[in-house]
Amino acid sequence: MELSMMLDYAGDPRRAADQAAALESAGLDAVWVAEAWGFDSPTIMGYLAARTERLKIGSAILNVYSRTPGLIAQTAAGLDALSGGRALLGLGASGPQVVEGWHGMPYDRPLGRTRETVELCRCIWRRETIDHHGITDMPLPPERGTGLGKPLKILTRPVRPAIPVYIASLGPANVRMTAEIADGWLPTLFIPEKAAAVWGGPLAEGTAKRPPELGPLQTVAGGLLAIGPDAAAVRDLARPQIALYVGGMGAVGKNFYNDLAVAYGYEEEARRIQELYLAGRKRDAAAAVPDEFCELMTLCGPEGYVRERVEAFREAGVTMLNVTPVGPDPAKLIETVKSWL
Numbered sequence: 001m002e003l004s005m006m007l008d009y010a011g012d013p014r015r016a017a018d019q020a021a022a023l024e025s026a027g028l029d030a031v032w033v034a035e036a037w038g039f040d041s042p043t044i045m046g047y048l049a050a051r052t053e054r055l056k057i058g059s060a061i062l063n064v065y066s067r068t069p070g071l072i073a074q075t076a077a078g079l080d081a082l083s084g085g086r087a088l089l090g091l092g093a094s095g096p097q098v099v100e101g102w103h104g105m106p107y108d109r110p111l112g113r114t115r116e117t118v119e120l121c122r123c124i125w126r127r128e129t130i131d132h133h134g135i136t137d138m139p140l141p142p143e144r145g146t147g148l149g150k151p152l153k154i155l156t157r158p159v160r161p162a163i164p165v166y167i168a169s170l171g172p173a174n175v176r177m178t179a180e181i182a183d184g185w186l187p188t189l190f191i192p193e194k195a196a197a198v199w200g201g202p203l204a205e206g207t208a209k210r211p212p213e214l215g216p217l218q219t220v221a222g223g224l225l226a227i228g229p230d231a232a233a234v235r236d237l238a239r240p241q242i243a244l245y246v247g248g249m250g251a252v253g254k255n256f257y258n259d260l261a262v263a264y265g266y267e268e269e270a271r272r273i274q275e276l277y278l279a280g281r282k283r284d285a286a287a288a289v290p291d292e293f294c295e296l297m298t299l300c301g302p303e304g305y306v307r308e309r310v311e312a313f314r315e316a317g318v319t320m321l322n323v324t325p326v327g328p329d330p331a332k333l334i335e336t337v338k339s340w341l
């Protein structure tokens with residue numbers, strides 16, 4: 001099992017990137033850079049490539065609407081070249097609030113767009129000449145443009161002909177596709193004890209169609225990390241994030257994370273969290289998050305307990321434990337957990 005962390009995308013990006021670079025020597029294997037509607041992730045990932053020597057650097061996530069498949073492939077290839085083959089391409093459909101509200105693009109055919117983007121990226125990295133017509137036309141048909149477009153292949157030579165592609169997915173159809181075509185899976189709000197009941201079927205169905213050359217599906221999941229006699233209290237720091245996702249990431253009936261909370265068995269609590277959050281009562285929404293939810297998606301408590309949580313994630317199929325260290329000595333936390341993996 002590898003060890004990674006998610007970069008704080010809401011604060012000072014240089015400070016966050018410098019912290020991640022400092023944790024490289026403590027044993028951190030990878031860092032994931034979110035984007036949402038804040039700073040773009042490729043710029044920060046390029047900075048991380050210059051500041052590190054060994055860390056894998058991943059996007060979590062680039063949405064498949066705001067950039068063309070060609071640009072996504074170029075971005076990943078550029079990062080892979082700058083980092084000496086350490087890039088991880090995390091992709092996803094995001095959601096209609098971001099795609100339509102921030103990028104001004106219609107949120108249509110999310111699974112088809114994701115599948116097509118993955119296929120095109122892999123063709124581009126192999127330096128194939130692209131003549132593809134689907135959701136994206138490469139080149140654009142003459143009747144839709146100047147008529148000057150022609151099939152092209154990437155000008156430069158990628159460091160690797162196959163950059164690992166991870167897909168962020170939650171719904172059954174998307175998870176099924178992820179298990180079929182992706183190198184890795186980026187689930188959100190992952191509870192290891194409940195994962196098989198929610199995703200076991202779609203994962204098995206997708207794996208049955210998976211090309212052997214892809215190897216086993218890699219899974220990235222984890223949560224807040226704190227070790228010590230009083231560390232259980234740190235779980236409460238997860239409440240605002242859970243409330244944000246379950247309550248605020250989408251409208252009523254159009255929130256994938258709320259659907260996930262319901263699938264976990266928190267139906268009434270999920271309804272209440274969303275009701276409070278959309279009414280602007282964010283603090284009350286955080287307080288309404290069940291204690292069990294906070295506990296099971298984090299790794300906070302005495303050392304023996306945290307070791308048990310690490311094993312729970314491992315047994316649930318997690319191959320890269322993604323943690324957010326909380327405490328005065330993040331490097332010590334990373335060193336400690338790395339020694340268990």
